[in-house]
């Protein structure tokens with residue numbers, strides 16, 4: 001099978017062309033492809049398909065073989081793939097990507113060689129109604145925003161964490177930590193240096209990913225406010241910790257705005273780099289960031 005490898009801020013994906021012959025992968029095959037020792041290695045697989053009324057359909061599969069509705073870093077890479085393959089006119093600077101979560105309009109910049117560098121994706125309106133995220137947390141009424149599960153405490157073996165539930169087409173549980181010192185020592189790889197960087201996110205993230213409050217599981221973000229904006233780490237549903245998550249950055253920006261921690265436009269810094277997120281007055285979240293091609297190859301399935 002031929003493949004190409006792309007990434008958005010180090011959140012990396014194996015692209016497979018499914019525009020001709022249908023490509024159907026079993027969860028075992030996806031697991032093998034994404035395995036960093038025995039396979040190619042990636043956070044997920046994107047099968048590129050044709051779409052009626054759009055420039056292409058992004059079929060996104062997490063590294064554990066589960067299907068996800070949307071992937072923010074993935075959709076910027078998808079745009080670059082379509083440009084690289086001449087499937088859209090590079091000079092138009094615009095395309096429409098179809099996803100399981102619906103259409104996502106994208107504006108992009110190209111360099112002197114016509115290669116896409118940066119894209120701004122219209123990520124749609126965040127879904128805040130708890131039942132639609134979906135999450136079973138009680139919601140508080142937030143005026144014209146309706147009922148939002150905002151900073152609702154969920155207990156864990158390390159004590160309670162307060163989550164805001166936001167769907168960007170896929171579910172996210174965002175926790176802002178304002179006081180790292182108050183947290184259990186066991187949550188950190190180094191109790192002398194409690195903070196976002198030393199948080200044992202593999203353990204605490206995995207615990208909340210499968211919590212009963214999230215019937216479709218959830219992506220889990222831990223975040224803090226910085227002078228530059230917001231900094232976060234993410235434990236992705238169906239994958240584990242990744243260097244970046246586009247939908248997670250959008251959900252975190254929305255949660256920051258809802259809880260009075262940030263303005264509607266904010267820079268979200270992740271392990272792999274920064275994304276510019278804006279929750280527009282029209283309710284639509286826009287995400288701007290890079291996408292990069294790494295290499296291509298052939299693998300025996």
Ligand SMILES: N[C@@H](CCC[C@H](N)C(=O)O)C(=O)O
Pocket residue numbers: 011044062067068069070071072073074170171219236237238239242244245246247248
């Ligand atoms: N890395 C992605 C999100 C990928 C899907 C996610 N793990 C899920 O299951 O919802 C992004 O950049 O948004």
